[in-house]
Amino acid sequence: MLTIKRLDIDDAHSIIAAARAKATELDVQVCIAVSDESGNLIAFERMNNTKPTSVNLAIDKSFTAAGVKKGTDALGEVSQPGKPAYGLSSTLGGRMVVIAGGLPVLVDDEVVGSIGVSAGSPAQDHEIAEAGVRAFTENQK
Amino acid sequence: MLTIKRLDIDDAHSIIAAARAKATELDVQVCIAVSDESGNLIAFERMNNTKPTSVNLAIDKSFTAAGVKKGTDALGEVSQPGKPAYGLSSTLGGRMVVIAGGLPVLVDDEVVGSIGVSAGSPAQDHEIAEAGVRAFTENQK
Amino acid sequence: MLTIKRLDIDDAHSIIAAARAKATELDVQVCIAVSDESGNLIAFERMNNTKPTSVNLAIDKSFTAAGVKKGTDALGEVSQPGKPAYGLSSTLGGRMVVIAGGLPVLVDDEVVGSIGVSAGSPAQDHEIAEAGVRAFTENQK
Amino acid sequence: MLTIKRLDIDDAHSIIAAARAKATELDVQVCIAVSDESGNLIAFERMNNTKPTSVNLAIDKSFTAAGVKKGTDALGEVSQPGKPAYGLSSTLGGRMVVIAGGLPVLVDDEVVGSIGVSAGSPAQDHEIAEAGVRAFTENQK
Numbered sequence A, B, C, D: 001m002l003t004i005k006r007l008d009i010d011d012a013h014s015i016i017a018a019a020r021a022k023a024t025e026l027d028v029q030v031c032i033a034v035s036d037e038s039g040n041l042i043a044f045e046r047m048n049n050t051k052p053t054s055v056n057l058a059i060d061k062s063f064t065a066a067g068v069k070k071g072t073d074a075l076g077e078v079s080q081p082g083k084p085a086y087g088l089s090s091t092l093g094g095r096m097v098v099i100a101g102g103l104p105v106l107v108d109d110e111v112v113g114s115i116g117v118s119a120g121s122p123a124q125d126h127e128i129a130e131a132g133v134r135a136f137t138e139n140q141k
Helices: A009-026 A054-068 A072-078 A122-140 B009-026 B054-068 B072-078 B122-140 C009-026 C054-068 C072-078 C122-140 D009-026 D054-068 D072-078 D122-140
Strands: A031-036 A041-046 A102-107 A110-118 B002-006 B031-036 B041-046 B102-107 B110-118 C031-036 C041-046 C102-107 C110-118 D002-006 D031-036 D041-046 D102-107 D110-118
Touching (some): A054 A072, A054 A110, A102 A122, A110 A122, B009 B041, B009 B110, B031 B122, B054 B072, B054 B102, B072 B122, C009 C110, C041 C054, C054 C110, D009 D041, D031 D122, D054 D072
Antiparallel strands (some): A031 A041, C031 C041, D031 D041
16 A cells, blocks of 8 residues: 655645746746646646746646656756657657656655746746745745 | 736636635535636646546636636536537537536626636536635626 | 549638628627538638637537538437437547538539538527528529 | 737738738748637638648647747747757647747737748748738738
8 A cells, every 4th residue: 555645735835836936036927837746736827918828838847747756857858869768748648848847846755746837938937946846845844 | 909808817816715715615625727718727726635537627617618608507408418519518629518617707798717616516516616706706896 | 533622712711701691690709610521621710709619619510511421410410319320429539519500511412611600509500501501502503 | 807909800811811912922822820819710711722731730830829929930949959948849739839930919019819821831931921910010000
């Protein structure tokens, strides 16, 4: 029998709030998704006037980060032409996203959920996702 | 050129908060989605320990209610066997949901967004969605 | 070798114009799609302020009518529970629509294209589609 | 509450007419799609004898340009191997198109819709899309 640790809805709200604060600081409007360790969405928020295609991109980045247990930025590196995971981005009907902005949330080295951010540059999305994860991790101490 | 009114993120949060309060009152854990008038998701929340299949059911109920500009319960009636819209439930790749729990949000008789609720009974989901819409409508006065 | 007759873009525009005129007469805003005999879209028009979910419903009704070489209303009858084609509506990833509003366009008893209409009641959509087909047929004489 | 500006059907017809005129000038047969700011199709036209696969390519280019609020040609640059958005082209079930030919339509720096063109070379599709946007923009003055 397994015992699984999973973000609850309050954790998800805290992560989104911290990510939103960072997005506001960077002056960029984004979509922010938090999923559980199984890749199922817990909470989502679209800031006003952001890109409509970012709705599912943010959800799919969080799905991917929970699913592969690493940041989506790491997938971008290993799936370049000539690299071992080349072709990864079109798997799972295209839900596997290999662009920065998705990060797993870890507790005791286990994935308990994830965050996905979209609509800024990949670097901005990554920084916003990091702010969400950091708020959770510091809160756990 | 058309001018369209659309729920913003604060509206979406208020609607979700009112729906969540009703769900808590009914002692049922649900997923709650708020979409804009075009069917794109604005905000989403999954209460703890609810059904994972309800994530997309709630999102698709809100997509449907915005898209058809009426409650998903009304679609259930007209799509019964022998009725004119029989077969509706499998259209749009199955995103068209004809089960109660999705409602449009109206301002001056125009759709500005929608709410979708899933995981309770259809009657509960409908009641929870109504609570979300009512909070918004009363707030507008 | 086969020789195929197919609606051209001018035919499609005439069909849409006649359908739009009927929709205006009925005071209903609809989406109107015209496809070729292979089910590929030739032309499409969404009247202002109509239902966003009707975009793909209209396209899929024209796809269906071209594909099965009969009106989508006829499919509704044969796919009722207990009838031989029960289950038809969920085939082809849900693109097979069994609700009135799709009609083939015939020349010398051969399908040369189709029209699909959505957003009114199924009866209205059917009447609007008929007006589109009639304009083409009378024009051929 | 947000207030959104959106192309209406007359705007869409004007944009398509200007794009068609440019395609005729270039002696290339294309598909032309105009979508609203949320990515939902408003109008579509397929010129005679063009490529059937271009139907959805044109629709998806307009979906993409509205969704990301920039030209699809810009996406091609940032999603090359080694670039930050590598892998973008397979997201959203493949509806995200990173090939030139999709452009947003702007009013006062806000996206009000988009155009997508397919079947010529990417450079031709881009030029045709530009002609569509230009006609609208000049008409607004």
